[in-house]
Amino acid sequence: MINIVMNKYLVTLRLKGQLVKTAVYADSTTHAQLICEYQFGMGCLSGSPTQIREGGGNQHPLLDDLIGTQPPSAATIKPTAPKPKVIKPKAVKPLKPQSPEQMRISNLKANVDRQKDALRREKDNQRRQREAEHRWRNLGGI
Secondary structure, X not given: OOOOXXXXXXXXXXXXXXXXXXXXXXXXXXXXXXXXXXXXXXXXXXXOOEEEOOOOOOOOOEHHHHHXXXXXXXXOOOOOOXXXXXXXXXXXXXXXXXXXXXXXXXXXXXXXXXXXXXXXHHHHHHHHHHHHHHHHHHHOOO
16 A cells, blocks of 8 residues: 655635635645646646645645535636727728829928928038037047
């Protein structure tokens, strides 16, 4: 006859969004983890099981006390997948073709914007050149 020594492990389970500490008798930490995951589903453990030494850990209920003698029914623990958010694309409204007069005005506005950008870039370039010359003079032309 084989005499198997079961160890007592403290596990923290996540049940219905709440953390519950309980004790489990198992051969190893892996065995304790598998028992809990078989009973309550994958990912129910919050952390890894820790072994409780003799005489300590009596304040935590056993796993059997939590679930009774029968396995949990579908009504007690029911995993639900998050509902996907439905994003409806906005309808694209077709643009009417522009008249020749409207097209000429929009082209002139676009030209004005391009010229303003070119003016800003040129001013920035000239300012950088002045600052570089000023630094060069202050360093003594090394």
